Amino acid sequence: MKLILTTTLVAVAMIAGSMVAVADDDSHASDIVALKDLHVAFHQAVSHAGTDPATKLARVEAVLALWTDDGVS
Numbered sequence: 001m002k003l004i005l006t007t008t009l010v011a012v013a014m015i016a017g018s019m020v021a022v023a024d025d026d027s028h029a030s031d032i033v034a035l036k037d038l039h040v041a042f043h044q045a046v047s048h049a050g051t052d053p054a055t056k057l058a059r060v061e062a063v064l065a066l067w068t069d070d071g072v073s
Helices: 002-022 029-046 053-065
Strands: none
Touching (some): 002 029, 029 053
16 A cells, blocks of 8 residues: 555656646646645545544644635645
8 A cells, every 4th residue: 555655646746747847937837736736745644544543633633734724725
């Protein structure tokens, strides 16, 4: 499972990096990269939550920190 997660994160980083490298000033590549970063951060926060309450609480707080008060990232 860790290998799949690591491979996925590397692939996302490579795609995001390549998009930035070829992006024009008037493109939406920066928005797409920001969305990919949010996606990665979300999955890091919800993956492997652990079994002890302190770890679960830390993961829930990490997920909640990704969003603003009005629900828009």
